[in-house]
Amino acid sequence: MRRIWLVGWLSLGLAASVAAAEKPKGDTDRWYLGKQRGKNIGYFHITRSQSGKKLAPVKFAYEFAAKWRDKIVSCKVELLCKDDLYFSPVRITCEGKGDDEFKNFAATVDWLKTDMGKVGTLRALVDGRWRTRTLPEGTVDQFLLFDIVCRQPFDKNTTFGFHPLETHELNAKRDNTLHYVGVEEINVGKKAVKTHRFDQRARNRTRIKYWVTEKRDLARVLIDDEKDFILTTEAEAKKALK
16 A cells, blocks of 8 residues: 555554653744655644643644655644543544645544443544544654654653554544653754653554653654654754755
């Protein structure tokens, strides 16, 4: 099936143990340069905003854009989420351009308590048809791991379990875990940086690696050992499309 460089990493597949994560503070705005096999190919931009008030919703917005067969393809997603461990989605809008795999839709998620825990019902109108998905408690928009991983403790004895949601395709996966690996030094912008590495695993296979700085910034993401996201500036990120 046809996939661009960024879509492939989303197709990954809750653990009983959930780490006690730190609450994020303030708003964030981060840009990442996208690479594939060392070649600049696009960028990823993510923002988070919240009022700081108890139980107030958290707003996320992210965009990825890439060069693909002499054209630019992009997808913008906005989410209104609960202020919980998983940033459980409540409202979602998606705008895709340049490729028919990226849909344009607005969706809502209603979360209800059941005997089996909380269950979410996602309803979205796509191409004139209603799509419905049942989401288990612990569902996370896969791209929000860029934020969630920064809140995890640097502790090998804790595990964060979740179910990744490929939001742009309305495709829900199950049973991924996030594990702390240890301290590693990496190069970011030709500068050596001390970081803490986390691995995202599905069926005991590591698919995504994250490197978080001492200041709790996500410095790098590596997918399937070939697709890279490097923390950078807006200007440098957008150069990849020129």
